Amino acid sequence: MLKSKVNVQEKRGQDTKERIIAAAIDLFSQEGYTGASIRDITGAVGIKESSLYHYFSSKQEIIEIIYASFKNALALERQAHESIPTVIKPYDSYLLLQNNLIFLKKMFDKPFMRKVYRVISMERYRDKQAFEIMSYDIYQSIAATHEIMFKKMIAAGIMKPLLDPDILSIEYTYAVMGIFGDYNILKYYEKSTTAIEDLMFEYVKFFWDRVKNI
């Protein structure tokens, strides 16, 4: 009896903690880290500022937990994607490229990922941690995946062999991520995203037509 009561309290506490994080993600992604205050966060949750400090020692700790959780989510997504066996065949290699784009789009369309990606995009100029996540955990990791894919395609004889897969993956990653970035911003300004979504897939087609063998 007593124990179950304690559990309920713990659960409610856990719930408050998660609601604080959720509100912080919402507000940081809208106003930036500096622009969103502890008052804003606790106001959104419906608790007093002092209650927040029962769960977190500082504002900085909150953003660091968010970053850590994002890095973890990124690693899990990558793992899930890599576990899918990809046998490259000439007739479906354009599909492979498309599927890779759809995977990226789906990943960054998840509310948590999109919001935190936005926070990192904003903060990377001032916050070294955000800068490093953007550089290493996002860009370099995605570029590496692309490079491996291109190398396999070249080995399979379906991509032009004279292309340097290293710099090709850099080009492709900058282009795709640039389009994603704009897509993400447009969504926040509640503007139409159909044109940029079309561009995404148009670009993949354009890219493929130029790199395919024959």
Added chain:
Amino acid sequence: MLKSKVNVQEKRGQDTKERIIAAAIDLFSQEGYTGASIRDITGAVGIKESSLYHYFSSKQEIIEIIYASFKNALALERQAHESIPTVIKPYDSYLLLQNNLIFLKKMFDKPFMRKVYRVISMERYRDKQAFEIMSYDIYQSIAATHEIMFKKMIAAGIMKPLLDPDILSIEYTYAVMGIFGDYNILKYYEKSTTAIEDLMFEYVKFFWDRVKNI
């Protein structure tokens, strides 16, 4: 006599106004608009907060003047660049591409341009004006220049005729501007920029080798 004294005062006033703008650009580019306070700005200039309000009615007015001045500088740079007559010849078209990159690099390497570009990169998520400058005055304008260049190259028979110059310019602009963005961030973190500067020119070579006719 009296008149010359008035002129001196006016000049000093003008000087103060410019020093405020210069300090604001420095601080906004380092800490962001929200992160840099009026106190920070006046402290850097060596005047009191109240003195700033003799020249500007609000913090917002300062950033708007900076944005307007940046847009103006961009238009002037573009004008200067376009006034150079470009006769496309097969043997120098790679040079043309290189020169275009050097023009962009030089432009964004000017302290004023680099700092304000950074402010706009940071603020475009929250500030619609910054978003529009980034989209229209920077990206779309640069992409349009690239597209014209590519069309001329195709017409001259030195670029592959089957390439769509529209989407090709989008790809090229995203890649080049992505590299510039990273270069700009690295400079602020006082990290080495030699690798990314090399990448810039390596990329142009890679790009050219793939689009040239023959």
Added chain:
DNA sequence: GTCTATAGGATGATAGAC
């Protein structure tokens, strides 16, 4: 685990003397 109360300082902006 949540509250009231408050500390101690920063913020954007104004009034008015000189």
Added chain:
DNA sequence: GTCTATCATCCTATAGAC
């Protein structure tokens, strides 16, 4: 054109009651 003085509000964070 610059200053002193000040306002009203916001900020992060803490102490301690319940």
